[in-house]
Structure formats: C-alpha cells, structure tokens
Amino acid sequence: MLFDRQCGKGSFVGGDEDRISRLPGGILVDIIYLLSLKEAGRTSILSPRWKNLWKHTPSLDFNSQSAFRPNPKKLVNWVDSVIKSHTSPTLKDFRIGFPLDRSFGDSITRWLEFAFSREVEMLELNLEAYPFRYCWYEYYRFPKELSAPTQKMHKERQTIRMNNSRRNDVVRSNIKDDTVFNQETFTIKQPFTIKQPFT
Amino acid sequence: MAAETGTPTTLTLKSNDDELFSVAESAAILSVTIRNMVEDGCAGGVIPLDNVDGKTLASVITYMNGISAIPADEEKKKSYRDKFLSDKDFETLADMVLAANYLNMSCLMDAVSAKIAQVMEKKSVGWVRRKFGIENDYTPEEEAAVKEEHKWTFEGVETDDDN
Known part of the structure; x- marks a missing residue:
C-alpha cells in the first residue's frame, strides 16, 4: 500500500489523528530521503505503515x-x-x-x-x-x-x-x-x- | 481568459469547496499542472482544482505571488520559502505538501518535505510518534521483530526507554 489516494477536503478532520501516516507513500519517501540512513531505517519502527517506506530511499x-x-x-x-x-x-x-x-x-x-x-x-x-x-x-x-x-x-x-x-x-x-x-x-x-x- | 494588450493575463482557480481565486498567469504557472493546462489551451474560464481546499489554495497563491516576484536569485527565493513556512503548523504543512504534489510544484514540495524532515531529525522513535500522533499498531511481538531486523539503526545511538 505504498501510494494512497490523494486526499482532498474532508479526509483529514481534526488535529490529533495520525495525519502524517496518511500522506501518500511517495511524499513520505521524499521526507525519509532527507534523513540520515540510520534515521531513515528507524522510521520502520514507527508503525506498520512505515515499515518498508525507507527501503525506497x-x-x-x-x-x-x-x-x-x-x-x-x-x-x-x-x-x-x-x-x-x-x-x-x-x-x-x-x-x-x-x-x-x-x-x-x-x-x-x-x-x-x-x-x-x-x-x-x-x-x-x-x-x-x-x-x-x-x-x-x-x-x-x-x-x-x-x-x-x-x-x-x-x-x-x-x-x-x-x-x-x-x-x-x-x-x-x-x-x-x-x-x-x-x-x-x-x-x-x-x-x-x-x-x-x-x- | 482573453489577455488585453499590456495587461497581465489572469487565471481563475477554483478550490474544491468552491472558492474562486484570481491569480496572475505568470505566478500560477509555477505549478506544472496549471502550466500544462495553459499550454494545452484548457485554462480558459475557471480552472477547478479538485484536490485543494480554499484555505490551502489561498496560502499556495500567496506563495506563488511571493516567489514569482523575486528575480532569479536562489538565495533570496530560499529565504522567502523559509520565512513563508516558518509559522505554519503541521496540519497546514501536510495540506501544503499534498497541494504542492497535486499542483506539481517541486520547489514548494521540497521545502515542505525538508521542514518535516527537520522535525524528525535526531529524535527517538517515541518522540516522533508523539509529535506526529503516529498510532503504533504493531503488536509488541511485531515491534520487537522489526527492531531486531533494523538493529543497525541503533548502532552508535544513545538509547533510552523512548526508543
């Protein structure tokens, strides 16, 4: 499930839900790319959503x-x-x-x-x-x-x-x-x- | 929209909550998505942007106007971007990066990604989870297995209970 659908209005309501994990995988990989390799690898532990994202850096x-x-x-x-x-x-x-x-x-x-x-x-x-x-x-x-x-x-x-x-x-x-x-x-x-x- | 002689062409953009915005074509074509529409002659009338809400679009247009007013000077553009993003909370940044992705504006996407990455740098897993409200739905066994698989990510790192 690397690439989520693009979310428009109404998809993210409220400020306390797990907003970052709902960003499309391609955007999260762009973010991970900017981290050091060890930091990138550590994102795998955040949650199952993140487990394999760093492997695309x-x-x-x-x-x-x-x-x-x-x-x-x-x-x-x-x-x-x-x-x-x-x-x-x-x-x-x-x-x-x-x-x-x-x-x-x-x-x-x-x-x-x-x-x-x-x-x-x-x-x-x-x-x-x-x-x-x-x-x-x-x-x-x-x-x-x-x-x-x-x-x-x-x-x-x-x-x-x-x-x-x-x-x-x-x-x-x-x-x-x-x-x-x-x-x-x-x-x-x-x-x-x-x-x-x-x- | 027909351009009158000497007057800059203006485009009308419509957000997904039906707000209309006028923006100079020269600024709007920072978005490759919009530029392609203009080049294909599809930018007459109102351009609907189905994935961007009014609040975000207003902000993106502020950015388009601001950055396109700066002459080709990468240093100045960068300092404008930093200033523009400096007071944005994470919710806004997430909206912005999605809009920039949809509008295909790489300079804005890169700047927002960098800003989010900065927040994650040199932080423990627990801190990042709390900061972004990331729901950890690993079972303890799964989490232990992922940690084992990624043991190298903790080499040389000062660990604490947070990790």
Missing part, C-alpha cells in the same frame, strides 16, 4: 561517523543487510566512507556492482585508512573489469569519486584512455567499464 550513505576505531566486519554486515532489503530501482547517491582494506575486496566489488545496477548518479568510495591506525593496510584493488549498465543511464549527472589512497592505483575507464579514477571527481557521459591497467 534513493540515498544510501554509509559512514562510520564518530567511531574512532570502527569494526570493519560490523560495517560490512551493515552495508550488506541494507543492500539486501533496499528496493528502490534507482539511486541518487551511494557513499561508502570508512576504512576497509583488501581483505573485504569481494564485498566492495559487490557493492559497486549493486550501485551500478541501480543506475547510481553519485558514487563515492572513500576507503582511506586512518593515519597510523593500520600499519599493514593493503588497499582495495578494483576488479579487472567492472561494467556499468548501458541502459537508462543518467548520463549528464553521473559522478564517481573514489579515494583509495594508493598512489599508484590508477584505474582507467573506457571513455578516455587517460582518465584517471583516483582521488578525482569524474563525470560519466556514457556507459563505461573500469579496467585495471596492471596485472
């Missing part, structure tokens, strides 16, 4: 926020469980902002594939290690090949920002041979494939 912003020494395993599970229940066919933005090294490479690659399959407009991957924290930090390497879907791309607006903090980790796209994917904002104007230049 087009914004998935994963940040470890205040955690001084975040638990990577926990964070990975968090992303995995949100992705599993998320149902919006498209994404305005998808952001990962916590230190993850190569041992989580398979998960990271899956997330990228997920974001591309949802026609993401803004993708931000910031896996930088905290300074002095991870002495033996092995940086994530992009897979040999990773393709964005070709159909229905938001061509003019799609932006990818990746910060993997590895000086030599140069990733090229098939748009321009010299496009460097590292620590740059990059606007995609056509379907693309990320290719690793080295073996």
Whole structure:
C-alpha cells in the first residue's frame, strides 16, 4: 500500500489523528530521503505503515561517523543487510566512507556492482585508512573489469569519486584512455567499464 | 481568459469547496499542472482544482505571488520559502505538501518535505510518534521483530526507554 489516494477536503478532520501516516507513500519517501540512513531505517519502527517506506530511499550513505576505531566486519554486515532489503530501482547517491582494506575486496566489488545496477548518479568510495591506525593496510584493488549498465543511464549527472589512497592505483575507464579514477571527481557521459591497467 | 494588450493575463482557480481565486498567469504557472493546462489551451474560464481546499489554495497563491516576484536569485527565493513556512503548523504543512504534489510544484514540495524532515531529525522513535500522533499498531511481538531486523539503526545511538 505504498501510494494512497490523494486526499482532498474532508479526509483529514481534526488535529490529533495520525495525519502524517496518511500522506501518500511517495511524499513520505521524499521526507525519509532527507534523513540520515540510520534515521531513515528507524522510521520502520514507527508503525506498520512505515515499515518498508525507507527501503525506497534513493540515498544510501554509509559512514562510520564518530567511531574512532570502527569494526570493519560490523560495517560490512551493515552495508550488506541494507543492500539486501533496499528496493528502490534507482539511486541518487551511494557513499561508502570508512576504512576497509583488501581483505573485504569481494564485498566492495559487490557493492559497486549493486550501485551500478541501480543506475547510481553519485558514487563515492572513500576507503582511506586512518593515519597510523593500520600499519599493514593493503588497499582495495578494483576488479579487472567492472561494467556499468548501458541502459537508462543518467548520463549528464553521473559522478564517481573514489579515494583509495594508493598512489599508484590508477584505474582507467573506457571513455578516455587517460582518465584517471583516483582521488578525482569524474563525470560519466556514457556507459563505461573500469579496467585495471596492471596485472 | 482573453489577455488585453499590456495587461497581465489572469487565471481563475477554483478550490474544491468552491472558492474562486484570481491569480496572475505568470505566478500560477509555477505549478506544472496549471502550466500544462495553459499550454494545452484548457485554462480558459475557471480552472477547478479538485484536490485543494480554499484555505490551502489561498496560502499556495500567496506563495506563488511571493516567489514569482523575486528575480532569479536562489538565495533570496530560499529565504522567502523559509520565512513563508516558518509559522505554519503541521496540519497546514501536510495540506501544503499534498497541494504542492497535486499542483506539481517541486520547489514548494521540497521545502515542505525538508521542514518535516527537520522535525524528525535526531529524535527517538517515541518522540516522533508523539509529535506526529503516529498510532503504533504493531503488536509488541511485531515491534520487537522489526527492531531486531533494523538493529543497525541503533548502532552508535544513545538509547533510552523512548526508543
């Protein structure tokens, strides 16, 4: 029951009834979209009406926020469980902002594939290690090949920002041979494939 | 309505409780719904807006006139919107967001959504329920199951009995 009928005069009488829950689902999703991801998820607990609304939000912003020494395993599970229940066919933005090294490479690659399959407009991957924290930090390497879907791309607006903090980790796209994917904002104007230049 | 030379075209809008409002076409076409009617030549005579009551429509027209009088300056438009919404209670905001949705006025919809979201930010589930009079019709078992499923939403959050 995502989209209620539009309510005209007489549908809402009085000030003390549950007015907000009677707004059409599309409007409630617009409101939820403006909340942080955790706040958005918490709206599911309000009432059954709200249970699945947050799953339609087009914004998935994963940040470890205040955690001084975040638990990577926990964070990975968090992303995995949100992705599993998320149902919006498209994404305005998808952001990962916590230190993850190569041992989580398979998960990271899956997330990228997920974001591309949802026609993401803004993708931000910031896996930088905290300074002095991870002495033996092995940086994530992009897979040999990773393709964005070709159909229905938001061509003019799609932006990818990746910060993997590895000086030599140069990733090229098939748009321009010299496009460097590292620590740059990059606007995609056509379907693309990320290719690793080295073996 | 026929435009006389030099006179701005005026449209007549009718609310669902039969109130009539005159509004300059240049302001009314902030609504994509109305703009489409004008472009299709369907805006002659009275435009009935079946989903908007008179009180809300009066308010929306105030907004249309106010915002269209501001030249292309996004900062000024934003501060007008903030001021316009600042004294509105939730009932009015809910009416307004429905009207904006029906009239397809994205700038007003976004502003009202943002205002409602602001109220919910950084608040516990219990607080939001009380504030908006949200009826919790979960059974205790269902609520516990939903909380379990969304445990991650409480990670790093100071919890209290309210959650």
